[in-house]
Amino acid sequence: MRLAELSRRSGVSTATIKYYLREGLLPSGRQINTTTAEYGDEHLRRLRLVRAMIQVGGLPVATVREVLGHVDDESLGRTIRMGAALWALPQVPEPDAQDEYVQAAHREVDQLLEELGWTNAQALVTISPAYRSLVVAVAAFRRLGYDWTSERMVAYAELMHRAAALDLDFVETHSSEAEKAEVAVIGAVLAEPMLQALRRLAQEEESARRYGFE
Amino acid sequence: MRLAELSRRSGVSTATIKYYLREGLLPSGRQINTTTAEYGDEHLRRLRLVRAMIQVGGLPVATVREVLGHVDDESLGRTIRMGAALWALPQVPEPDAQDEYVQAAHREVDQLLEELGWTNAQALVTISPAYRSLVVAVAAFRRLGYDWTSERMVAYAELMHRAAALDLDFVETHSSEAEKAEVAVIGAVLAEPMLQALRRLAQEEESARRYGFE
Structure with missing residues (x-):
């Protein structure tokens, strides 16, 4: 699908999609010619995840990028891959060990x-x-x-x-x-x-x- | 107990206790003379609750005051009294009924x-x-x-x-x-x-x- 359809099906504006592409939160589409790229279901799914983290979870872009890095890391086993993705979410600060x-x-x-x-x-x-x-x-x-x-x-x-x-x-x-x-x-x-x-x-x-x- | 002991036993500084007294988050002690007041276990318990809401929950003073108003309202039945105290905590905003x-x-x-x-x-x-x-x-x-x-x-x-x-x-x-x-x-x-x-x-x-x- 083209950018316009990706926007329509995801409910995310084309301007926001372009912003996510620039910020590396969404992988590039397959370039068809110099002005047009083709997007697939994996882009729809990724947009859904990014929106959940940013719009519902209120996470900053840097955190979202870090979480996605773990989600996409195929070298990790399942337990560690799921754990690493969760661990990149905001956590409580280290407690005072002297307390x-x-x-x-x-x-x-x-x-x-x-x-x-x-x-x-x-x-x-x-x-x-x-x-x-x-x-x-x-x-x-x-x-x-x-x-x-x-x-x-x-x-x-x-x-x-x-x-x-x-x-x-x-x-x-x-x-x-x-x-x-x-x-x-x-x-x-x-x-x-x-x-x-x-x-x-x-x-x-x-x-x-x-x-x-x- | 006097203010100094209330501070020691609660772990809350006397300056903070005075602030809570001024803000109405803690009831006054029993006045013994013009400069000294006597505090009881109910003050210790109330300090514990106020600290939980402010230090752990990060709630603003106005919210804490509202919650305490319900906690102290003896005219309410148990279900409503507990509910009203919880309901005064920060809540999600009203959803868009047209959505x-x-x-x-x-x-x-x-x-x-x-x-x-x-x-x-x-x-x-x-x-x-x-x-x-x-x-x-x-x-x-x-x-x-x-x-x-x-x-x-x-x-x-x-x-x-x-x-x-x-x-x-x-x-x-x-x-x-x-x-x-x-x-x-x-x-x-x-x-x-x-x-x-x-x-x-x-x-x-x-x-x-x-x-x-x-």
């Missing part, structure tokens, strides 16, 4: 992973931003004096593990490795707000069931 | 609630920000052409319902209605990043189990 709550949170998270039997996650702790995010969240919780028991943490973790299995089932409905990596990114940008909304709605439902509206 | 994806997302979410049997949530649809967030998230997903089936949505919703039951179990470990409303707010500000981190860690674990690291 006593951070140190205690490290121990607590390590013990949680042990109890859960998440041995693969244990192997990734030094590089995984998800591990770091969890340490930061647990430290904030403890610093404020809240006292979730480890049973409660395990219960939440097991629910999230079941959610993660659903996530990967969805990833597997896509055939190519590139699409799988793309869908993992989409899942982070779009599915997280959806799950959060579902949880809040479920809280309202459950609260009304338990206590009514009085 | 065809938004209209389709409304129908899809209504059908989901029907299938789930969330009849109480159905009664709140016109006022619940969680319902609106879900419509916005589903519309974004569909606009980008992603095709989650309704079975998949139901499966996620049921997991989130189990998470919500855990949330309310935790709320119920606190005795007073004021503390219950506070803990519901804390759950939104602090527990959401924790669940998100757990989900991403679970994705890494599950991906490594299914595909290894190659």
Whole structure:
């Protein structure tokens, strides 16, 4: 298809498409002559991903470029390729290793992973931003004096593990490795707000069931 | 306790405590004489909540004041009191009712609630920000052409319902209605990043189990 059709089918203006091409967020089309290029379904798919990250996720262009670099890196295995694409998304900053709550949170998270039997996650702790995010969240919780028991943490973790299995089932409905990596990114940008909304709605439902509206 | 001890035990500087007092985020202490006031455990607890919203949640003072107004409103029933406190947190903007994806997302979410049997949530649809967030998230997903089936949505919703039951179990470990409303707010500000981190860690674990690291 030509640029005009790519614009029509994607709902992205030709000016924006040209901007994405210049910024390297969209690969060039196949040049037919000096003024015309031909685009394919892979361009439509890539535009969809770029829009999800920029318009819905609010990510800066540099971050989008970095994420796409990992999505497109065919030298990576599936776990690392999906992980690397997610890891390029904005992450919580490195916590202060001298802080006593951070140190205690490290121990607590390590013990949680042990109890859960998440041995693969244990192997990734030094590089995984998800591990770091969890340490930061647990430290904030403890610093404020809240006292979730480890049973409660395990219960939440097991629910999230079941959610993660659903996530990967969805990833597997896509055939190519590139699409799988793309869908993992989409899942982070779009599915997280959806799950959060579902949880809040479920809280309202459950609260009304338990206590009514009085 | 005096101001100095309140500062020491809360880890909040006396200057910041005075600022919170002036801004009405913290109730006045019991005046002992013209220069000295006495503070109690309720002040410690309130400081903890204010810090969670400002330092961890990054909320503006005006929002914190609004949330606290609902937390302190004894005229509200438990469901509405917890809901009102959450509803004052930043929400997604009202979606464009003319947009065809938004209209389709409304129908899809209504059908989901029907299938789930969330009849109480159905009664709140016109006022619940969680319902609106879900419509916005589903519309974004569909606009980008992603095709989650309704079975998949139901499966996620049921997991989130189990998470919500855990949330309310935790709320119920606190005795007073004021503390219950506070803990519901804390759950939104602090527990959401924790669940998100757990989900991403679970994705890494599950991906490594299914595909290894190659």
